Amino acid sequence: MLLAPPVKQVEGQQRWLMFAASIVLVSVPVFVQAPLVRLLPLGSLVVTVIWLLLGMRMLARPASHRWGDLLVGFTWTWLAGSVYWGWLRWEPLLHLPVEAIGLPFALWSLSRNTGKVGNFFYLGSLFGTVVTDVYFYLTDLIPAWRQLMQVEVDAVQPIFQNALAQIQTPWGVGWAIALALLLLVVGILPLFSRQLHWWAFSGAVLSTILVDSLFWLAAIAA
Numbered sequence: 001m002l003l004a005p006p007v008k009q010v011e012g013q014q015r016w017l018m019f020a021a022s023i024v025l026v027s028v029p030v031f032v033q034a035p036l037v038r039l040l041p042l043g044s045l046v047v048t049v050i051w052l053l054l055g056m057r058m059l060a061r062p063a064s065h066r067w068g069d070l071l072v073g074f075t076w077t078w079l080a081g082s083v084y085w086g087w088l089r090w091e092p093l094l095h096l097p098v099e100a101i102g103l104p105f106a107l108w109s110l111s112r113n114t115g116k117v118g119n120f121f122y123l124g125s126l127f128g129t130v131v132t133d134v135y136f137y138l139t140d141l142i143p144a145w146r147q148l149m150q151v152e153v154d155a156v157q158p159i160f161q162n163a164l165a166q167i168q169t170p171w172g173v174g175w176a177i178a179l180a181l182l183l184l185v186v187g188i189l190p191l192f193s194r195q196l197h198w199w200a201f202s203g204a205v206l207s208t209i210l211v212d213s214l215f216w217l218a219a220i221a222a
Helices: 007-031 033-039 041-059 062-088 092-111 116-138 142-148 157-167 170-192 196-221
Strands: none
Touching: 007 033, 007 062, 007 116, 007 196, 033 041, 033 062, 041 062, 062 092, 062 116, 062 196, 092 116, 092 142, 116 142, 116 170, 116 196, 142 157, 157 170, 157 196, 170 196
16 A cells, blocks of 8 residues: 655645746746747737636646646736837836836735735746846946847847956956845745745745856857
8 A cells, every 4th residue: 555655745845846836937938938029029928818817727726726826926927028028128227117017916915815826936036137137237237238139139249248348347246246145045045934935936036046147158158
């Protein structure tokens, strides 16, 4: 007779699965949504509805409720990405306001003690975005951002090289280390909790380091 695994073991597996799923949901759009939104911005916007409907359907089932909750939170990040990168990417100052499009809903939902997994995932993703954008402001990379959005692919190399020169200064390196440590602390501390929504938050925050590292490597390779 097969014995069921201990409750603590099952809960631990669920937490790690939530953590991994959160990392995937932050990282995958970099490879999937980014090219889609440039070619078919309206198509990316339509996909938002698909994510939402799927999430709501999963929410209605006890067995998949937590994953539906996570998917609904992910919907806000996909919606913001569709709107900003589809039509507003030429203006960096609008990035954070658009990324925060789901913030009122998330705070309202949390005030009612509902949707914790999805809302904490969204807040973790938004926090990572804020930290990344703050670095752009501190190192004066906003002009490079605007230039990259206006040139063809074959003309990005000089822009990347100038941006790397700014990043590799003591000021740029110092702030990169400081903000990376901030992300690590904010991302690791929730892992001491046993609640799933904190693991969703942690995965979203820590994946920011992964995504930012990929962009840094892309700039070096350009």
